[in-house]
Amino acid sequence: xxxxxxxxxxxxxxxxxxxxxxxxxxxxxxxxxxxxxxxxxxxxxxxxxxxxxxxxxxxxxxxxxxxxxxxxxxxxxxxxxxxxxxxxxxxxxxxxxxxxxxxxxxxxxxxxxxxxxxxxxxxxxxxxxxxxxxxxxxxxxxxxxxxxxxxxxxxxxxxxxxxxxxxxxxxxxxxxxxxxxxxxxxxxxxxxxxxxxxxxxxxxxxxxxxxxxxxxxxxxxxxxxxxxxxxxxxxxxxxxxxxxxxxxxxxxxxxxxxxxxxxxxxxxxxxxxxxx
Amino acid sequence: xxxxxxxxxxxxxxxxxxxxxxxxxxxxxxxxxxxxxxxxxxxxxxxxxxxxxxxxxxxxxxxxxxxxxxxxxxxxxxxxxxxxxxxxxxxxxxxxxxxxxxxxxxxxxxxxxxxxxxxxxxxxxxxxxxxxxxxxxxxxxxxxxxxxxxxxxxxx
Numbered sequence: 001x002x003x004x005x006x007x008x009x010x011x012x013x014x015x016x017x018x019x020x021x022x023x024x025x026x027x028x029x030x031x032x033x034x035x036x037x038x039x040x041x042x043x044x045x046x047x048x049x050x051x052x053x054x055x056x057x058x059x060x061x062x063x064x065x066x067x068x069x070x071x072x073x074x075x076x077x078x079x080x081x082x083x084x085x086x087x088x089x090x091x092x093x094x095x096x097x098x099x100x101x102x103x104x105x106x107x108x109x110x111x112x113x114x115x116x117x118x119x120x121x122x123x124x125x126x127x128x129x130x131x132x133x134x135x136x137x138x139x140x141x142x143x144x145x146x147x148x149x150x151x152x153x154x155x156x157x158x159x160x161x162x163x164x165x166x167x168x169x170x171x172x173x174x175x176x177x178x179x180x181x182x183x184x185x186x187x188x189x190x191x192x193x194x195x196x197x198x199x200x201x202x203x204x205x206x207x208x209x210x211x212x213x214x215x216x217x218x219x220x221x222x223x224x225x226x227x228x229x230x231x232x233x234x235x236x237x238x239x240x241x242x243x244x245x246x247x248x249x250x251x252x253x254x255x256x257x258x259x260x261x262x263x264x265x266x267x268x269x270x271x272x273x274x275x276x
Numbered sequence: 277x278x279x280x281x282x283x284x285x286x287x288x289x290x291x292x293x294x295x296x297x298x299x300x301x302x303x304x305x306x307x308x309x310x311x312x313x314x315x316x317x318x319x320x321x322x323x324x325x326x327x328x329x330x331x332x333x334x335x336x337x338x339x340x341x342x343x344x345x346x347x348x349x350x351x352x353x354x355x356x357x358x359x360x361x362x363x364x365x366x367x368x369x370x371x372x373x374x375x376x377x378x379x380x381x382x383x384x385x386x387x388x389x390x391x392x393x394x395x396x397x398x399x400x401x402x403x404x405x406x407x408x409x410x411x412x413x414x415x416x417x418x419x420x421x422x423x424x425x426x427x428x429x430x431x432x
Contacts, residue, residue, distance in 0.1 A: 049340040099406020
């Protein structure tokens with residue numbers, strides 16, 4: 001018999017979290033979890049449904065910060081970040097997840113906590129140095145960098161009874177940066193990432209790259225940073241002619257050799273997005 | 277759980293398992309069989325309904341997520357015995373072969389037109405990207421949605 005909790009407030013959530021055990025399930029949007037429940041005939045002792053915690057759906061973006069509730073849907077994240085140069089990668093990634101139906105229900109918190117190797121939001125949140133605000137039993141809160149959430153084997157580092165309640169991005173530290181996310185899939189829409197390229201550049205007035213960050217998803221079990229690519233980018237214009245050299249930096253990072261070749265095209269597409 | 281929500285603007289209250297799917301509640305408990313079960317995995321879109329005006333998969337929505345929500349199914353589009361313009365345009369544009377995907381297609385199209393009354397063909401294709409038709413192609417379907425938008429006054 002499953003006990004079901006459907007909290008409406010963060011206070012209720014904190015109390016409900018005290019009931020969770022290793023056999024419990026946390027339901028965010030449900031676009032992955034419902035599949036798992038059915039495919040694996042899961043019978044949780046507790047089902048904690050987060051969909052009615054309104055405070056977890058809120059998105060607040062100011063010039064200095066972006067605070068995104070973990071239950072914000074992909075669609076809400078896309079709409080909120082679209083056109084903001086520093087956060088454009090978030091809009092790109094959220095807007096490319098699954099189908100419209102999935103984006104209307106799937107949440108940013110679920111995407112991160114699910115920790116799929118092919119997840120599109122984790123590399124972007126890492127790119128933007130996002131912090132995950134976590135609530136545990138009794139409402140106890142802590143905060144960790146998003147990059148510390150995946151456990152390396154397609155799970156997360158959350159303790160029993162913990163959930164991510166929101167993500168916080170320090171926009172003040174991103175002033176002047178532009179970011180994009182480009183996804184390579186087997187088709188143009190409703191596709192799972194084979195390469196998830198997130199890139200942020202700080203350019204001077206002439207367009208020359210002063211600083212660069214490159215985080216790649218869907219290659220290894222967790223996203224990884226590509227310092228060699230960042231070194232190539234610094235001091236150059238975002239010229240697609242750099243793509244072959246950038247693609248070479250994939251060597252040794254993937255056993256799938258086609259991705260080494262494909263990375264060149266993905267870098268080219270990514271750099272084109274930075275042209276002014 | 278005691279679940280109270282709205283289906284096609286009518287209040288519905290029932291005792292149900294929190295893990296019961298909206299798809300099963302609609303088809304088995306409420307007899308609304310217009311919503312179809314295709315893949316049951318959120319891939320094909322045949323089970324698409326509107327929840328608070330947005331297209332969602334009823335096969336991936338659990339009762340626990342429904343409290344107080346407004347669900348619209350294909351049965352809710354017809355008003356006073358008159359088909360919705362979208363439904364009529366699908367018929368008149370012959371955008372139907374076997375019909376199994378059609379209700380999901382129409383609900384995704386409805387969600388699009390609620391948000392964007394004057395969509396481009398590209399926007400229509402994106403809106404329908406989560407709905408698979410395996411009988412034919414999508415040309416008549418896109419035409420039907422374009423025509424419906426035009427007839428609703430969205431397209432100039």
